[in-house]
Amino acid sequence: TIERATVENLKTDNIAEYLIKLRREKPNLINLEDERMLETQGIMQDGLPTLTGLLILGTYPQEFFPQLSVTAMVVQGKKIGEIGDDGDGFIDNKRIEGTISEMLDGTLAFVRRNMKVKTIINEEGIRADKPEYPIKAVREIILNSLIHRDYSVHTDRSPVRLVMYEDRMELENPGGLYGRITIDDLGKTSADTRNPYLAGALEIMIDTENRFSGIPTIVAELKKAGMPAPVFIDRREVFKVIFYKQTAVQPKEVDITQEILSYCVTPRSREELADEFGFSTPSYFIKTYIYPLMEDGKIKMTIPDKPKSKFQKYYS
Numbered sequence: 001t002i003e004r005a006t007v008e009n010l011k012t013d014n015i016a017e018y019l020i021k022l023r024r025e026k027p028n029l030i031n032l033e034d035e036r037m038l039e040t041q042g043i044m045q046d047g048l049p050t051l052t053g054l055l056i057l058g059t060y061p062q063e064f065f066p067q068l069s070v071t072a073m074v075v076q077g078k079k080i081g082e083i084g085d086d087g088d089g090f091i092d093n094k095r096i097e098g099t100i101s102e103m104l105d106g107t108l109a110f111v112r113r114n115m116k117v118k119t120i121i122n123e124e125g126i127r128a129d130k131p132e133y134p135i136k137a138v139r140e141i142i143l144n145s146l147i148h149r150d151y152s153v154h155t156d157r158s159p160v161r162l163v164m165y166e167d168r169m170e171l172e173n174p175g176g177l178y179g180r181i182t183i184d185d186l187g188k189t190s191a192d193t194r195n196p197y198l199a200g201a202l203e204i205m206i207d208t209e210n211r212f213s214g215i216p217t218i219v220a221e222l223k224k225a226g227m228p229a230p231v232f233i234d235r236r237e238v239f240k241v242i243f244y245k246q247t248a249v250q251p252k253e254v255d256i257t258q259e260i261l262s263y264c265v266t267p268r269s270r271e272e273l274a275d276e277f278g279f280s281t282p283s284y285f286i287k288t289y290i291y292p293l294m295e296d297g298k299i300k301m302t303i304p305d306k307p308k309s310k311f312q313k314y315y316s
Contacts, residue, residue, distance in 0.1 A: 001048040002064050009064075010049055014057040014099075018043070021204045041204075042197030051151060052197045055100050056205060062097045065156050070096040070103050070142075072110045072162040078278070080163070095159075100146045100198075101206055107142045107162060108135070114164055130225070133169060133243055137221035137230075140214045141171050141241045147199050150175025150237070167278070172240040183232050187215030231284045242281060260289060260299075260316075267302050267313035290314055 015038075022037060023030050029037050038044040043053040054061040055068070062069055074091040092114050096106040115132040145160045155174035163170045177183070179192025193199050218230055222243065231242040256277070263276055270282035279285040293299040294314075302313040 001045050001050055002054060005049050005054060005064055007044070007047065007049060009059055010053060010057045011059050018057055018201070018205060025204055041201060043201065050197070052195070052201055055151075055198065056201045058099055060097070061099060067157045067159050068151070070107050070146075070160045070162060072096060072107055072164075074114045074164040076166070078166050078168075100202060103146060103160075104139070104142055104206075108139055110162070111135075111138050111164070111169075132245055134221040134225045134227075137218045137225075137243070138169075140218045140221075141230075141243075143202075144214055145171055145173035145239075145241075147202060148175070148178065148194055148239075149173035150178075151195060151198075155237070167245050169243045170240060172238050174238060176234045176237050176239050183234055186232055187219065228284075228288060231281055233281070233283075242284070244284070256289070257293065260293065262316075264299060264314055264316040267315040269313050273314065286314075 015034075019034055019037060022041065029040060032040070035044060035047065038053070041052075042050055043057065044050065049058070051065075054064065071094075073093040076091065092110070094110055096103050096110065098106065111133065112131075112135070117132070118130045120128050120130050142160075142162075149155070149160060150173075152175075158174040160171070160173045175194065177186075177191075178194040181189065181191045185191070218241075222228065222230060228244045231244070233240040233242070260273070260277070263273070268276070270286055273290065274282040274285040277285060277289075290299055293316075294301070299314050299316055301307060302315060303309045303311060306312070
């Protein structure tokens with residue numbers, strides 16, 4: 001339970017809605033008293049709300065944990081600190097609070113407000129709006145971050161952080177991948193759940209998918225939008241997802257390939273390559289552009305027997 005928190009810190013309407021949905025989804029609990037039902041789902045303990053209870057049904061969870069929120073910002077350029085023509089480094093900056101449902105809705109609204117939407121007219125003359133990022137994929141990464149972040153005392157002062165750059169969107173949450181799963185396993189195998197009560201309660205309250213089913217949805221939505229695959233980074237107790245704006249197939253793709261080959265006449269490091277071609281994540285650039293050229297025999301490694309060496313360079 002949470003110090004100072006009482007049942008009065010839960011919204012009566014939220015509790016009523018949750019109990020109705022819970023009885024519908026779990027008929028084996030239908031004969032239990034309300035308080036006992038909430039205890040079985042980790043919402044209450046000894047008549048007092050738990051952290052899960054506050055985050056799902058609370059009036060204002062940040063009263064007890066101010067940093068369990070989302071910080072969202074739009075910055076000028078491709079990195080924080082770049083200054084625009086108006087002398088301002090930030091285009092928009094907002095802290096988003098509330099229950100998990102409210103933070104999800106608020107963060108989605110922030111993204112919608114700050115991304116551009118193109119109007120496309122197809123051959124039949126039908127107009128369609130195409131946003132910079134597919135909303136379904138954006139919703140999944142926000143929801144995943146709120147469900148799977150680390151809520152322990154070690155990270156309860158850390159918010160989920162969303163940053164929209166000129167060329168990409170980054171979302172990071174405290175707590176790396178949990179349990180036995182690795183980056184390579186994402187979307188391919190069932191993951192251990194860090195917050196089972198929280199995940200279970202959200203399945204009752206809203207339409208949620210765990211990382212096992214959510215990741216394929218994200219990948220499919222980006223592919224359908226003609227965008228590169230998402231980049232997942234797991235390090236230093238932080239899990240980060242990056243969506244790049246540029247389309248997966250560009251008219252300049254051939255030119256880029258030739259530029260890479262020309263640049264690599266002199267052996268180049270991962271960092272040199274990413275910086276030269278305007279990418280903030282060297283691992284993404286190597287995986288997307290260099291590995292295919294290596295498979296074609298056009299690029300080679302200077303240390304082929306140690307492909308992950310920090311001294312590795314690539315040459316044509």
